[in-house]
Amino acid sequence: MLLLGIDIGTSSIKVSVVDAASQKAIAAAHYPETETGIIALKPGWAEQSPDMWWEHVQLAILKLHAQRKYDPADIGAIGIAYQMHGLVCVDKKQNVLRNSIIWCDSRAVDLGNKAFEEIGKDKCLLHLLNSPGNFTASKLAWVKQNEPAIYDQIDKIMLPGDFIAMKLTGSATTSVSALSEGVFWDFPDNKLSNDVFSYYGLNTQHIPPVKEVFSDHGHLSRSVGAALSLKEGIPVTYKAGDQPNNALSLNVLEPGDVAATAGTSGVIYGISDQLTYDDRSRINTFAHVNHTAQQKRLGVLLCINGTGILNRWIKNTAGDNLSYQQINEVAAAIRPGSDGVTILPFGNGAERILENKIVGAHICDLDLNIHTQAHLYRAAQEGIAFAFRYGLDIMKENGMTPQVIRAGQANMFLSELFTDCFVNTLGIPVEMYNCDGSVGAAIGAGLGVSVYKNSKEAFRHFKPVQLVEPNGKTSYEEHYKKWLAQLEKQLANI
Numbered sequence: 001m002l003l004l005g006i007d008i009g010t011s012s013i014k015v016s017v018v019d020a021a022s023q024k025a026i027a028a029a030h031y032p033e034t035e036t037g038i039i040a041l042k043p044g045w046a047e048q049s050p051d052m053w054w055e056h057v058q059l060a061i062l063k064l065h066a067q068r069k070y071d072p073a074d075i076g077a078i079g080i081a082y083q084m085h086g087l088v089c090v091d092k093k094q095n096v097l098r099n100s101i102i103w104c105d106s107r108a109v110d111l112g113n114k115a116f117e118e119i120g121k122d123k124c125l126l127h128l129l130n131s132p133g134n135f136t137a138s139k140l141a142w143v144k145q146n147e148p149a150i151y152d153q154i155d156k157i158m159l160p161g162d163f164i165a166m167k168l169t170g171s172a173t174t175s176v177s178a179l180s181e182g183v184f185w186d187f188p189d190n191k192l193s194n195d196v197f198s199y200y201g202l203n204t205q206h207i208p209p210v211k212e213v214f215s216d217h218g219h220l221s222r223s224v225g226a227a228l229s230l231k232e233g234i235p236v237t238y239k240a241g242d243q244p245n246n247a248l249s250l251n252v253l254e255p256g257d258v259a260a261t262a263g264t265s266g267v268i269y270g271i272s273d274q275l276t277y278d279d280r281s282r283i284n285t286f287a288h289v290n291h292t293a294q295q296k297r298l299g300v301l302l303c304i305n306g307t308g309i310l311n312r313w314i315k316n317t318a319g320d321n322l323s324y325q326q327i328n329e330v331a332a333a334i335r336p337g338s339d340g341v342t343i344l345p346f347g348n349g350a351e352r353i354l355e356n357k358i359v360g361a362h363i364c365d366l367d368l369n370i371h372t373q374a375h376l377y378r379a380a381q382e383g384i385a386f387a388f389r390y391g392l393d394i395m396k397e398n399g400m401t402p403q404v405i406r407a408g409q410a411n412m413f414l415s416e417l418f419t420d421c422f423v424n425t426l427g428i429p430v431e432m433y434n435c436d437g438s439v440g441a442a443i444g445a446g447l448g449v450s451v452y453k454n455s456k457e458a459f460r461h462f463k464p465v466q467l468v469e470p471n472g473k474t475s476y477e478e479h480y481k482k483w484l485a486q487l488e489k490q491l492a493n494i
Helices: 050-065 109-119 121-127 136-146 160-169 176-181 194-200 222-227 242-249 308-318 324-332 373-397 416-426 437-448 477-492
Strands: 002-008 013-019 024-031 075-082 088-090 156-158 236-241 258-262 266-272 284-287 298-304 342-346 360-364 405-408 430-433 466-468
Touching (some): 002 160, 002 437, 013 437, 024 050, 024 437, 075 160, 075 437, 088 160, 109 121, 109 136, 109 194, 121 194, 136 194, 156 160, 160 236, 176 236, 176 284, 236 242, 236 437, 242 258, 242 266, 242 437, 266 373, 298 373, 308 324, 308 373, 324 373, 342 373, 360 477, 373 416, 373 477, 416 430
Parallel strands (some): 002 075, 258 405, 405 430
Antiparallel strands (some): 002 013, 013 024, 088 156, 258 266, 266 298, 284 298, 342 360, 430 466
8 A cells, every 4th residue: 555645834745655565755746846935914924825735735746646656546545744833714615714824923922921811820731731822722813803704704723734634535624633732622621622712702613523643534535536646535544733743753652752853943842641831831732643531642842933944044145056055064164153153043933932932033243354154054053953952951841851862864954064063062862764744644644544553563664864972072062151141131132
């Protein structure tokens, strides 16, 4: 059997076909070729069109077929990974009512902070494991408050992956994992949160039927199958947010396992069997893909919005038409610490690790007589690694002490400079794997359709391609302390 994995990223749609027996990707593609933009109608806002995602999913699948490396008729299940926390609203005819308010949008921060105070901080943390913050529930409350004509037309609200599954099958479903990342879920009571729905005046009928992550989420419709040269009736058997899915793709499923990614945003994601939370909601806890009421598996998530997006901005602004690889090589020639210039990477909306403050990105201590483009290239990568260190220290305060971190050899981890800085700043080895979100989604589909009996079977061929350990040759501690002092100075001015 072949498995189709779809990854709805912020910058592009990635798709892979995986052979279920070998767990190897036979073919992979992404669409579009250039990175998809974010619509920012006002400062702090971030939107994308769900209909655009659907168009790009179709074009990516057709591009995948065009490689002629497999027979589409052999595809037996579909899995979906997606950018987390986005809000999609559809009417009774399943038409999109407005652009999706996506993960890095900050417009609902004040609403979420007020809800945190008025519902009660202790109650929110004990039951939601998070502040409502600028998560999906608060975004929906913003629509209700500011766009009542649109709110009144809503039949169902969904996360991005739920929407793509609906377009494939005609059926809308969701999961506890998805609802928890939207901060709709009450963990101790194991149901939709009465507090959130009552406080915001939301309608529980807007929530689609709740199913397990690994289960039947509908079957490919005849019309979509014909348009995509796929068999009618293929089941969608897995849907998960990008970070839980990244963890799955790295076989991070049990307490103590830890994954990291450094794409548009940067994440460390560790597994716990406790209903844990940070008192200041700087890190967040969601139901992992294998969480059940009987066997708790929680994903503790550290998120840094401004990660790869900073690296891309530096490339586009000061990159002189160099490739990422060329930028990495030029940056590696600069000494650690970038000869004094530091960059704070927080320019992509409110940062949860900074208690939802909008700090902005800052280039600090720039000396026009010394610093060159190469210094900026290196300072950007160091600043991102230092932000990870800052966040990891918060995770350690909350009892998460990883001994090793697993990461896909992709995005920022393709840079030897960034990887060295990450490992030596955090002081933790990183196991690198050749995997990505769309392959993970395909493996998830295999688990959902029971082609694999369990995760051990699904990952029986899973091996690291590289182990990067702290080498003691390069110390970043002094440079991190200088970076931290710059961050604290900015926070004091907010």
